[in-house]
Amino acid sequence: MHPFIAKYLFYCLEFLRRENVFSFLKELEKNQYLSKSEISVLQKEKLNKLLKSVMSENSYYKRKYRGYDPIVDFASLPILTKEELRENYKALVTNKNQKYMDMVETSGSTGIPLQFYRDRVIFGYTLASLYRGHRWWGIDIGSKEAMLWGVPVSYKNRLKVKLKDIVLNRFRERAYNVNVDTLLDFYKKIQRKRPVYLFGYSSMVYEFAIFVEQMGLIGQDLYLKNIICTAEKINSFQKKKIEDIFGCKVISEYGATEAGILSFECPMGCNHISDDCVYVEIVDEKNNPVPDGKEGRVLVTVLHSFSSPIIRYDLGDIACKSTVNCSCGINLSSLEKIIGRTSDVVVTPHGQTYHSIVFYYFIKDFMEKHGGIKQFKVRQVAIDKLEFHFVIDHSSKKKIELYIKKQVLDKFGSDMKVAFIYHDYISRERSGKLRDFETVLDVALYKTNCSLKGN
Ligand SMILES: [Zn+2]
Structure with missing residues (x-):
């Protein structure tokens, strides 16, 4: 028209x-x-x-x-x-x-x-x-x-x-x-x-x-x-x-x-x-x-x-x-x-809280150096466990895993376990939005002292 x-x-x-x-x-x-x-x-x-x-x-x-x-x-x-x-x-x-x-x-x-x-x-x-x-x-x-x-x-x-x-x-x-x-x-x-x-x-x-x-x-x-x-x-x-x-x-x-x-x-x-x-x-x-x-x-x-x-x-x-x-x-x-x-909060095993923007900085740094991540999503499935879901392009899994493990260790300490799951495609919500962070924890119990700093 x-x-x-x-x-x-x-x-x-x-x-x-x-x-x-x-x-x-x-x-x-x-x-x-x-x-x-x-x-x-x-x-x-x-x-x-x-x-x-x-x-x-x-x-x-x-x-x-x-x-x-x-x-x-x-x-x-x-x-x-x-x-x-x-x-x-x-x-x-x-x-x-x-x-x-x-x-x-x-x-x-x-x-x-x-x-x-x-x-x-x-x-x-x-x-x-x-x-x-x-x-x-x-x-x-x-x-x-x-x-x-x-x-x-x-x-x-x-x-x-x-x-x-x-x-x-x-x-x-x-x-x-x-x-x-x-x-x-x-x-x-x-x-x-x-x-x-x-x-x-x-x-x-x-x-x-x-x-x-x-x-x-x-x-x-x-x-x-x-x-x-x-x-x-x-x-x-x-x-x-x-x-x-x-x-x-x-x-x-x-x-x-x-x-x-x-x-x-x-x-x-x-x-x-x-x-x-x-x-x-x-x-x-x-x-x-x-x-x-x-x-x-x-x-x-x-x-x-x-x-x-x-x-x-x-x-x-x-x-x-x-x-x-x-x-x-x-x-x-x-x-x-x-x-x-505000609800996107990661809780460490020691009760510290961080905004999930930290993962954005992790991925951003990796992408600037190596590229190759097409989609990502992080799920906190327990107070001491994070799941990283990826759809990757040419980057090697090993490179991503080593990098993420180091970042998680530096940020959240050695008690936080990490799992990696790879997909062909990460599904979106019915509306079409893609949530890049989800948690099973009731974050309201921990949120009083949330650090907003990504780095
Ligand atoms: Zn202007």
Whole structure:
């Protein structure tokens, strides 16, 4: 479909859905060039408006914040957890605003389904925030898109997604249970349909890049302008490999179904936070703010969530804010690192805890020296045992095993046993995501002193 027709179709669709994406986009594109202090004032105004609204109209929050002045005591307000959202999503809805609400469902990082309500304003701002990021790279609404993404299970939802894909000028390959035939078909489809960009789960796009390389296909023949990776942290070796094979820049998008777009990478490499849509706090174990440049848990407040407020919501992620100003001209603040999920914790036989990001550093160092690992996953199957699952390319098993054993010994001590399991393919979750760490331990029992340092 011609991008102009696609943009017009999208305009009609969002007009019918009353999402106001175009007017929100205009507003957000103006905000990004305000000075840092003006953005901060705007964000505070939006935050205070939301807090005033919940204290006068939302009975759930009125109860939750009893004894607090939410505007003055914001940093000490009780947080909203995933479990709380899961159990109270109906009660969280603001009494007077039940019109134009949609029920949204996500698998959540734990795999336990999470349902909640979202109104059209939130949908509109989320899309506007996404398109603002796209437009930093010259990708406009209506540009043709190839997707490596999930496909719904039920026939009705599959049909809905198919129609949406047509209107939004995109086509998809399911990111679950792929094989040589489906990936080859996807490659040919991209060659034939000439999308402007590819969008997908980081690990799945990486897998596609490796497939293209191994099949002797030419990634640059696809003429992709950009590749947008999301939903999982993208490792630097994955990013480099994808960029080398397809000959275009990989862009990181960080978001959550519950909160919308949190950050989007600009052409200078900064992950700019959508300060005018979300208020992001980085806090320590006691919910106290940590200085910029230091890792902590991500709390998010969705600034336009009047109908079903999301305030100080613990996303279950670890990240840190940047201390440097970006030179791209956009004055939104930025995240320096997005590290991963708080639940991904390794426990040693002596009770010490580390974030599973340590494995990323293990693999990254190995890949920089030797390359050859196509997929990996680590499972802690007992307090003193780690299983390393690999799909490898040309690297010798012996080299990997010696390297991993040494890293584990140095990091976790001699009581931690290691097992290696090799596969042709490591299966993904039904959504298409690939979890690179799993544990059978109840990490909440150990997590009080988790070290976030990878090295
Ligand atoms: Zn920038």
